[in-house]
Amino acid sequence: MLMKKYAIGVDFGTESGRVVLVDVATGEVAGTHSTQYKHGVITETLPHKQVKLKNSTALQHPQDYLDVLETSIPRVLEDSGVSKDDIVGIGIDFTSCTILPVDEQFTPLCFQEKWKDEPHAWVKLWKHHAAQPEADTINQLASESNEEWLKRYGGKISSEWMLPKILEIIHDREELYHEAALFLEAADWLTSLMVGEVKRNSCSAGYKGMWHKQEGYVRKEFLKRLHPLMENIYETKLSGEVVPIGSKAGELTEEFAAKIGLKPKTPVAIGIIDAHAAVPGAGVTAPGSMVMVMGTSTCHMLLSTKEEFVEGISGVVEDGIIPGYYGYEAGQAAVGDIFAWFVKELVPGYVEREAEAKNLSIHQYLEQKASTLPPGSKGLLALDWHNGNRTPLIDANLSGLLVGLTLNTKPEEIYRALIESTAFGTRLIIESFENAGIEINELVACGGLPHQNEMLMQIYADVTARPIKIASNKITSAIGAAMFGAVAAGSKLGGYDTIEEAAANMAKLKDKVFYPKQDHVEKYNLYYEEYKKLVNYFGRGTNNVMKKIKN
């Protein structure tokens, strides 16, 4: 009898890391284990000392990531009874841009006595937003000198990305900049430790590090204008081979294998960003299907054979998601978060009591009531900008809107209108792609939200006039990472030679598909035109009435 073979996927999220053990032949999940980061997101003071952190700081402790590997991998093997001899490969995905400075041995500077009290020596998590002034400077200089690369990022780069975060370090603590041998994405740090040499993944390098497969990195003259110390940064502190997604980064060293309970020489895949891993995780490896990773926010991921400039996208990167294709990322800054805000802040006590009496969560109760309402939610129309607009307007200062209120408006009507507004937001993103000549025929949803609210999925199908498939498992990114682990092994070692083959065998979708209802589609076409008028008036015009008042 043929022995079953498994791949390990590790998904490093914002609060915890999750390990999944997947049967390579069938995609069946043989075990999962998750380890909460002991230090979580560090925003006020450093863990060991009262060092006050500046506003918008979000740091992490690198030991927490090692703990995930050292705890959850052995646990998953033990609980499932799978032998380490049957693990063909391992892949990791990570939040991004999450970076840290390291020395020549890849030791994080924050582990050193000399630097442990210096906030800039710690991991800067993706949502560290303290580098906004640096991002503004980069955007201004880049648009003044018409930098071609800016168009690949929809016209603006984010304070979350590599260059603003490093420039912030130069501005605040130049000495630390000099001391760092390398700045690494956390995914690349772990990969480099696992295989014993520096490897950078083309996904993070492309979406967050301004790397382009043909043109390389940002030109030196521009970097020098940012800061003289940055002129040669890509040959020095950001040096290291950029390895395309879907490649093997190397094999587990003896030392690292012993730490995490796997066999030395186990193939290790090059890392990938979490949302991007969800694309093959949801079974998408070719153009035409847009993957929506739906949770607190939504990331929209798409493949194409063409590189086009699309309004307000987060980025387009060759080999960024699936080798051989241009991968596009766009997004809505808040989706589930908007519904959470409404449920927490605005739902009256009587609704809470009714929900409790029916043993339903408030979300479930509101869904039940709102699903009997007609499209358009009795004349309500909202703008989904409660956390700004990512694509297509790239404006974090925009705020939400609700029109059409009367004295008879009910909470479930507002709940439905808010959901509809996020669906209109997704349609606006689809239209931005279509305006650039990129086709989208169907949608594939993954993440937590599609499993929580059927009405929401039906509204999305009706508003976008497209069928929506749903990934069967909520941990789609981790499964995608495991697929990359299987590809790192290759077919000779029991894995696959391409990510397409891995996804065809390992991805699982739910049987239920949400098909658009024609009468609803027609109504939503009309309401969408009204939504766009609001977008144009409040988002593209010169009035500032919607902008949040900054204090």
Ligand SMILES: Nc1ncnc2c1ncn2[C@@H]1O[C@H](COP(=O)(O)OP(=O)(O)O)[C@@H](O)[C@H]1O
């Ligand atoms: N039944 C529901 N309907 C709509 N939204 C929901 C429902 N239940 C939870 N949510 C929202 O889903 C979001 C959590 O999504 P999930 O994918 O689980 O988390 P994350 O994005 O952190 O990975 C929260 O913002 C919450 O408000």
Ligand SMILES: O=C(CO)[C@H](O)[C@H](O)COP(=O)(O)O
């Ligand atoms: O920037 C991103 C993708 O490009 C992600 O939003 C970031 O990595 C955090 O993701 P999550 O909150 O789902 O863990």
